[in-house]
Amino acid sequence: MLKVHIDSFTYTTKTTLENISFQVAKGEYVALMGESGSGKSTLLKIIYGLLHIKNGSIFWDDKQILGPNFNLIPGESYMKYLSQDFDLMPFTSVEENIGQYLSVFERETHQQRIQELLELIQLESYAKTKVKNLSGGQQQRVALARVLAQEPEILLLDEPFGHIDNFKRTSLRRNLFHYLKEKGITVLTASHDPNDVLPYADRTLILENGKIIADEKTKKLYKNPPNYYTASLFGEVNEVPIKLLKSYAAIDRSVLVYPHEFQLSKGSGLEVTVKDSFFKGSHYLNEADAEEGTILYFVTSKKLSPGDTVFLNVSLGTINARLHVEQRADS
């Protein structure tokens, strides 16, 4: 188990991380989400031992990770870190870059492991290509294979698909997270992309201004986000005053509603006027004006035209569930 406890961490004067405390069980995949600058990379660097913490401790089982003030070369053999800049050998081939990190005690299986990792990163046909001749996205895939070659018990990934195009990203992501689960590797991933998180992460931590503001099972967090910031990391979200949805409601509060949660009606509900309709592939995302200057986003299967009037409804179940979570977050 990974045990992280950081009272505070400061680079210069401003506090970058504060009151960070969480654990990751063996084989668990925990995602770290937060806006740019919220402290995700800093947290991964501290866990890996690249930054010294005065107030706090990091443990992998009973082994303490001591950081740069105690270790000349940062990093522990059981933990690997894939940073946003990949540290490859540019003048050697893809297979040599991967092979260099395979165990010297298992020479007879080297070729088979290299092949397995090349297939995983979908670069079989580039095995003999020098790394300097690869694109940024291809280099990121080699860097990924290199950390996996070292068979870590725990893997820290910082935006692992940041340089990889959508064409490869989807299948690569699927292969990688399946591989990591199968091997029982514990994973902590910093990501902006909900597609790295929603289908795969067992748990998600939300960082805001250096503090953990949510730590929940991923599906639960998505379904009942504690605040607008959390929900918006997963995509478009509306903050709707309840009295607009239910005119009889005496509560002067808002609820979070994802665009797909609005049900459309021809004659009853919250009346909105369409401003724009954006094609999203599988559906249209519509932007509309509601009362009191509120702008709402909802989805339809067909394109709507500016000026069209529709009525939106949200189920009482959704409203009640969201109110309940927001109340808990406030208390």
Ligand SMILES: Nc1ncnc2c1ncn2[C@@H]1O[C@H](COP(=O)(O)OP(=O)(O)OP(=O)(O)O)[C@@H](O)[C@H]1O
């Ligand atoms: N070496 C450094 N020296 C001083 N301040 C730093 C340093 N590295 C990061 N910071 C600051 O610490 C804060 C957190 O940065 P960090 O890179 O951890 O955020 P992040 O959530 O990973 O962002 P991104 O998603 O953009 O990678 C930012 O305000 C950043 O400017």
